[in-house]
Amino acid sequence: MNYKIQDIEKSFDGKIVENLGNNDYIIKINDNEHNLKIITMNSNGIEFVLDNKYHKAKYIEQSTNEMNIVIDNVPITLNLHTHFDEVVYKNSGGGGTGDAQLALKSQIPGKVVSISISEGDSIKKGDIVCTLESMKMQVAIKSHKDGVVKTIKVKEAATVAKGDVVAEIE
DSSP states (O other): OEEEETTOOOEEEEEEEEEEETTEEEEEETTEEEEEEEEEEETTEEEEEETTEEEEEEEEEEOSSEEEEEETTEEEEEEESTTHHHHHHHHTTTTTTGGGOOEEEOSSOEEEEEEOOOTTOEEOTTOEEEEEEETTEEEEEEOSSSEEEEEEOOOTTOEEOTTOEEEEEO
16 A cells, blocks of 8 residues: 655555464565554554554544544654556546547546536646545546537546546547
């Protein structure tokens, strides 16, 4: 799973390598293995020992792509899935030579949370067309080119499949 701490341009991968039982784990963060013991964990936070050092994390607030926590009395915002918007934008026609492409397609399945444009609107490449909720995350679908919105093919609260046309832009 990818995480990025706000204002730090480095993301890290973390995974459980081995469950030793009794809430003891060997975890891997990037390429380094660590010993983890979970003391308590509930909806308010977690107390744990990482490499023989005690830590306490309190969950403050969580949205679809960010989590605000306090670790050892230091507030931190974690950005979850930091590259997801870029991947969706690139694969929906953005970032390439898709100027001839009329249809803006969804590259993920999801539920339409909001629509940011109307038919007849002039938009620029990278403008948000709509927002989808997928896997409990909200992802902005952005225009793949400059143009005028010819038709909007989705409605709020509707679901879309991967490859469905979201809008046509001329």
